[in-house]
Amino acid sequence: MSSSDSSSAESCLATVKMIFTTVASVAATAMLARSIVVDYLPGEMTIIIEEFxxxxxxxxxxxxxxxLATKISxxxxTIEVSKHEKENNYNVMLERDEEVMDTFNGVKFRWVFHCCYVKSKKFHNPRDLNSMLRSEVRSFKLNLHKKFKDVALKSYLPFMVKRAKLMKQEMKTLKIFTLDPDNMFQTYGDAWTSVILDHPSTFKTLAMDLDVKRNVIEDLDxxxxRKNFYKKLGKAWKRGYLLYGPxxxxxxxxxxxxxNYLNFDIYDLELTAVKNNSELRRLLISTANRSILVVEDIDCSIELKDRIIDEPPRESDETNDPRYxxxxxxxxxxxxxxxWLSCGDERIIIFTTNYKEKLDAALMRPERMDMHIHMSYYTPSTFKALALNYRDVEEHQLFNKIEESIEATEVSPAEVAEQLMKTDTVDxxxxxxxExxxxxxxxxxxxKVKKEEQDLEIKSTITKGAYYVDEQLMRNDRVDKVLEGLVELSKAKKMDNDQDKVKYEDASNINL
Known part of the structure; x- marks a missing residue:
């Protein structure tokens, strides 16, 4: 190779090196510029968090x-403050358009509480709860830098939700919710109205059979x-209890x-106030997690007929059918x-009835009413606990006689408690x-004796009646004459019974 050729090759190589160096320099400059834009130029994004x-x-x-109530500075x-007379803590909340700043792992987040008033009440979107007759739509706006989006979604918001749950549990005041008839057709949450539940009953003070009480506590615990256990089985995390007894x-x-034991709120559902099955589902999904749904006197609330015949067939087009x-x-x-029950977690459903035998078997099977708790008449084993709770008495010379009388008598805890509440000496x-x-x-x-006498009288009356009927049937061959005779006989017997009743009442008044 000549010297001229070698020189030309070296020149080309130098040119290529210069080109690659320039390209690398431009790429580095572009990356640096992009980094500067991301870090120092505006790049804010907003996450909208609506109420529903x-x-x-x-x-x-x-x-x-x-x-965010803990981040108010x-x-x-302007802030919003509320407190019920039975609550220990003040409830604080941001007022609309107020801002708060929060820092998480060195990242700054800016919150704004936003309210939007809705003037029209005619617009209705069944898929959007915010459109249903609300006068105000509320939301939070979370402002942050775009590059921290993953931090917000994967770390910050999960941390906030977990922290809020702990705060709510620590500050929780138990409430009992009932249906609000004036707002039944407003938003789902507005269908329920609440008051503070300040009931002092505990398992220690509850007059209940000790073995039954222990079983209930163990079942609740x-x-x-068992959250993971229910999830593993593929079942909704809920439990049903049937309380029955006099x-x-x-x-x-x-x-x-x-x-009180679980620190769960109560939703008291009056089925007679619910118009149809759709409304029932609507009320269910508006209840909160960690709550107890109560339907008292289920046998008296509504007429529950056979489930096969109580609804129109699916192919029916009669939307005005009263069965709907x-x-x-x-x-x-x-x-x-x-x-629909899978829309929530950690829920308890309780039905009560005085007459268990009136309930449909399908209603009482396991996975609907998992535990049947018999609330029986008073037993001797629970008397001492009640005496200790009401009168601070552990032993007394009359205890044995009282327990023997309780065992031989059908008496309710409420009746015994009424006697123990009287203002007098313990003796x-x-x-x-x-007494x-x-x-x-x-x-x-x-x-019992009176009932036996009444049963004997009824049997005697039936026997006599059968004799008189037979006698009437034998008097005439014509059917119409026989029936007329039976009617006359019935009237005469009724008149005799009324006269006997008057004589009995007069005699009773004279004796008094």
Missing amino acids: EGFVHNEVFEAAKTY PFNK QFIQ PGTGKSSLIATIT NKVTLSGLLNFIDGL KILEGLM FLNFKKTKIEQD
Whole structure:
């Protein structure tokens, strides 16, 4: 190779090196410029967090409302404060258009509470709860730099939701919710109205059979610890309890006790106020997690007929059919364990009844009513606990006699408690309780004898009636004459019974 050729090759190589160096320098400059733009030039984004997501409350909105109350600073000009007379803490919330700043792992986040008033009430979008007759739509706006979007979504917001749950549990004041008839057709959340639940009942003070009480406590403890277990089985995290027994045996007190024990709110559902199955589902999904839904006197609330015949067939086009305008057994069963119940977690459903035998078997099976709790008449084993709670008495010479009388008498805890609440000395109170139990026992025996006499009288009347009927049937061959004779006989017997009743009442008045 000549010297000229070698020189030309070196020249070309130098040119190529210069080109690559220039390209690398330009690329580096571009990357540096991009970094400068990202880091120093405006790149803010906004995350909108509305109060409702479709049909349900937005968990992130509720968490932000609780969490941001702790971030209010002297720079905030307006805040909202509320407190119920039975609450220990003040409820603080941002007023509309107020801002707060928060820092998480060195990243700054700016929050703004936004309210938008809706003038028209005619617009209705069934998929958007915010459009349904609301006068105000509320949301939070979270402003941040674009490059911290993943930090916000994957770390900051989950941290805030978890922190808010702990704060709510620490500050929670138990409430009982009931249906608000004036707002039944407003938004889902507005259908319920609440008051503070300040019931003092606990498992320690509850007059209840000790073995039954222990079983209930163990079942509740197991339920609240089995979130992963229910998820593994593919079942909704809920539990059903049926409380049954005579009036005054403590069903309502047990519900209040469970509420205090779990720190769950109560939703008291009156089925007679619900128009149809669709409205029932709507009310269900508006209840909160960690709550107890109560339907008292389920056998008296609505007429629950056979679920096969209580609804029109699916192919029916009669939308005005009256069978659609009521709550049915089929709708109630779907309400208890259907797909709609999976819209929430950690829920308890409690039904109460005085007459368990009146309920449909489909309503009482496991996975609907998982545990049946018999609230029975008073037993000797629970008397000492009640005496200790009401009168601070552990032992007394009358205890054995009282327990024997309780065992021989059908008496409710409410009746015993009424006697123990009388204002007198302990001796007088227990003596009065003995007299009450003896009177109750005597009355039960008298009622039993009276019922037996009535049964004998009814049998005798039926026998005599059958004789008179036979006699009438034998008097004439014509059917019309026989029937007329039976009518006349019935009138005469009724007149005789009325006269005997008057004579009996007159004699009773003379004896008095």
